[in-house]
Amino acid sequence: MAEGSPALLRRLQRVELAVRAAVATRREADPQPDDPFRGLYLSDEAVDAALAAGREPFLPWPGDPADASARASAGSGPAAGAGPTPVGGPAEGSTEGPAGWSAGPEGTGREAGPDRLAALARAAGLTPLDEALLLVALAPDVDSRFELFYGYLNDDVTRRRPSVGLALRLCGLPEAAAPARLRLTAGAPLIDLALLRVDSPDRPVLSRGLWVPDRVGGWLLGADAPEPSLAGIAEPVDAAGPPPPGAEQLGRSGARLAYLREKPGGSAPALAVAALDHTRRGALAVDLPRLAADPQAAELATVLVREALLTGAGLVVGPVRGDEPWAVWSRLTAGEVPVLAYGTQPWDPAWTAGAPVQVDVVPLSAADRAAVWRAALPDRLADGLDPAAATAHFILGAPAIRRAASVAVQLAAATGEPVGTAHLRAGARTQNAAGLERLARRIVPEVGWDDLVLPPATLSLLHELAGRARHRDRVLREWRMRPGGGRGHGVAALFAGDSGTGKTMSAEVVAGSLGLDLYTVNLATVVDKYVGETEKNLERIFGEAAGVNGVLLFDEADAIFGKRSEVRDAHDRYANIESAYLLQRMETFDGLAVLATNLRANLDEAFTRRLDVVVDFPVPDEAARRALWDRCLGDRAPRALDVDLDFLAEAFELAGGHIRSAAVTAGYLAAGAGRPVGMAELIGAVGREYRKLGRLTLESEFGPYLGLAV
Template sequence: MTAPLLHRLAGVEHRVRQAVADARTTDHHPDDPFRGLYLTERDVERILSTGRAPFDGPQPSGPPGTSRLDVLAARAGLLPLDLELLLIALAPDVDSRFEQLYGYLNDDVTRRRATAGLALRLAGVHEAAAPGRARLSASGPLVACGLLVVEEPDRPFLSRALRVPDRVVAHLLGDDRPDSALAGFTCPPEPAVTGLPETDQLSRAVEHGIRLLYLRERPGGCARTLAASALTSPVLCADPARMNGAADALALLRESLLTGAAVLLGPVGPGTPPTAALEALGPPAVPVLVHGSGEWDPAWSTEPPLRLDVGPAPPGTRRALWSSVLGPEVDPAATAHFTLTPAQVRRAARAAHLAALAEELPVTAPHLRSGARAQNASSLERLARRIEPAVSWADLVTPPPVVAQLRELADRARLRERVLGAWRMRTGGGRGRGVTALFAGDSGTGKTMSAEVVAAELGLDLYVVDLATVVDKYVGETEKNLERVFTEASSVNGVLLFDEADAIFGKRSEVRDAHDRYANLESAYLLQRMETFDGVAILSTNLRANLDEAFTRRLDLVIEFPLPDAGLRLALWDACLGPLLPRTDDLDLDFLASAFELAGGHIRSAAVTAAYLAASADRPVRMADVVRAVAREYRKLGRLRLDREFGPYLSLVTAEEGLP
């Protein structure tokens, strides 16, 4: 196993022996005890007279201004003097002879790089000339662009060593591998996509010399995809939150100048301002694109940017992206209502393909919906409880008019792109494309389950807002928490459910003290925020009368959930007891439905209690178990137990309660 390695090392040993032999033949002072600590005139003459490739070979030919050095000079705005200084500092990194020569000229063989004074003299500039010295200052393009490092700041200016960063040397020698220093805060750009509406506008802006742009991402919009689609140059995507001060910003600027890439900074926001990065990227003509979901803050830069909104890809483009992964047989209707960026569409399509492959089935609508839901970020789960829908229309036992309204709600969410987008049916005033509905009815009438059914029909997750994490006793904190909920929900493909909504969407009252004033401010904020919401939101309440009338005007649908009649109660009893629960023949569902006026939630609770009674006795469910479970449900609700309601089964209840 080690024979090949030992063979290669033997070759290295041979070359080392040859190099030592060559050195001995040219070493005129082998016995000098100070050998290596100084250079004699003969040594310098020998170095100068010895040619070395590629300097002694034919010079490459090509059109003027097309070499990597010329292109870099044009991008960084370097003067001829800057180029001379850069080449002087670069020489030891290309040919080791310059280390010895610079050590000789510095009168110190340990200083093997050009100093500022030596570089100026070699460039034909007097050491005391201010214009020449300025080219090596921190504000000069060589240092400001990261192309040259002036080391040893404690020394006098003229004796400070000049060093060219390894990445610049590698680039000028033909190496295009990116700087390893960028790995911590950059990521590759997204693939280009045709058909994005903002492509031409961004392309024209960069062509006309606009160097600072702000791309505000709307839900479903992706600045990284747009930049890759609109620009002919490469794109460097950097995250300001992961950048470590000016050093990272300088490395980013240097890489942009070397490769001719545009810089895409983001996402930015109040907590992640791009100020430091913009200051470092400001002087040269580097296109800088900043992206975020909020408004541009003028404090980020003294230079105003061109602002562009990045919206979602058109339906035709999204269909093409789905088809590019899954083939043309994908159902467009199954994916049209998802608000996904092009990158998320590709990942969702891939996830759907893998799920179908694992089941050895063709890709179906449930696979597509599961793949789309997998793209949801987990940030909303800190503020709301996520429910993956597990019910369908067949599980819903409600009156037909309620079912019809629920289907209308699902259609509104599915078709809003066509109605509000293509047909321009959205009014002005900054209103969003959201769909909001109110579910009103007594407890247990199926409001939450109906919301889950609607979410399942759309292939979305249901997020139930936890009021304990939203309502805060301190003034203004509730509004901040609600803003976080709405902001996170706008970037998630899900249905937002505010259960017991009257707790935060209550009526505004007359202002009698400071508490009333702040309570009204909370309601006014919610009124405004609901109008600008772009997602699907459902409010549920047991007390519709407590809701502010201004909310109902802004709702798309108000669905009343009545208490079930005897026919619906019969279906509910049968559905809640389920097909797998063993039952005895004495189970009288008709009596249960006609005798006990219970809502669906209470019927479900009684059915579960009866199942536990039967399981503890290790037998099927009997009528006695169900009747006793109903009696316990009555006690939980604080309802009076009327003897006539229990009819022939009254003795079962009184026996359990120990009554005569």
């Protein structure tokens, strides 16, 4: 101790002085200070002394520990039963302790208890007997003298809480009163809402102990700290911004249980919070998957309902997945606390005993999204920039827009610029769910329209595809050009052409022009040899993609979008089931999907009808090949004077992907030789590319450079 902090030692000395003062005060009022069996039994004299000590349970020990210690050493003090007289201590009711001490921010709660108990009784439907039982059980947590009293009345010094029998007798009821005993069993609000606990179930009923959970006792005394066991599972949330459409109607309905089925771009949690706010209730947001995964899920569900009851809030629960234990739903929906659940799948009536009010949460209209964007970005936008137009193809709810706007402001501040289109789109991309990245490879676009070398007709179709993505909200939602039939609002395109003709790169360019990421589906994660598993994998991909603002690319699509065939065996039957499922799922997809294939003839004709744009990628002609060679060599790599792009374009009929591969190989050869890229390196790279393709190196093609194609 001598080596410790001097300041800490001084504080510990104050603790010792306070203990000395408390011991002195106790001895002054103790009728048997020299009893060698103190603490092992309770005498009548000790109980009488406790009863005579007064009825005020909130006074501290004598105010100044040093003064009390001096009085104890001098053998003087106040008369027994007169109560301690603070010297230099706080005034009665103050939340501050003696100098150098702190009683904490919550205070004694002396005025909060009765009012809060009455409010709790109204909210939980407690009877006067319930209130009396709750007070009997709460007494030891408020006044330590009641531990002594209950130990004496229980005839057991170790049992310092009331038993069931003792509580009933203190409430003026016989122990055998069946209706009263039912108030302390399952089905009664005190027990079902965890306002009161009954321990020792192995004991006879009348000797079981009663106690009040710390959260309930603290709340009745005025403390508002949240329940610790709910950390990471539930948190209070406030309504932000203008209420979403439908919030007022949902609030007026007074529904105790509602299910909000969320469409892509909808904001079901925000709608639920706004509906509760309309009824002047707070909202407690519950992470349902995390709650359901907890080993004590049912118990925590009861605690959640109790927390909502204490704070006057409703529960916003989700996202619903359908695999939650029935006990969780039964606990959450017990009582009168409003429960607003949300998810993307249909509601199953078997989940709860009661039927919920079901509401479809549709995406915000373009006008509503524009209003949220402008409200979130006052005086921060670049001149003339319309945030709604720049992000028209992003399907975001109001909370996601506000978060995206915050990210955009931070990105712009980092560069010292006003918020521009790139900042807005980058902020919007941060709101994409991460689930799709586990099923597909994400590509951040790094190429633009100027990097494409394609015929004008092909480029025109690619621009049309990007335009469809930008304006689909107006055409399909506002103008209702595709009504009925359960059709989605997605855009689907087919890119068909030989390998290396630019299909994947074009998808990347389209995604980049829209400010979206490109997600390439890995067929290894999709196709499964077990029956039905391929469809499940595809459903997971489509489900995750529906909540992501991105372009979904199915490369080598003919592998899973192939033609249906005549059924000759079980393999044909299940292959046809996969194709039929995909036909249906593509029609209801709400995102932007691109199917790329080298073999268009292998695709089922029924897919073609469901495609919005079909783009054919031809093998490049001589002019296009020259442009590709020039583009692939770039302007940074040093070129030798003997580079003949005209010869390369005329002699070698290669697709763009092969030209790019040959250019990169030539770069490595030149770097290894320590010289600029010349014809020797380029011809050598073409020769290697020919061998990869299984083509012969003929003199008619290589001409005078045949010897370099090694």
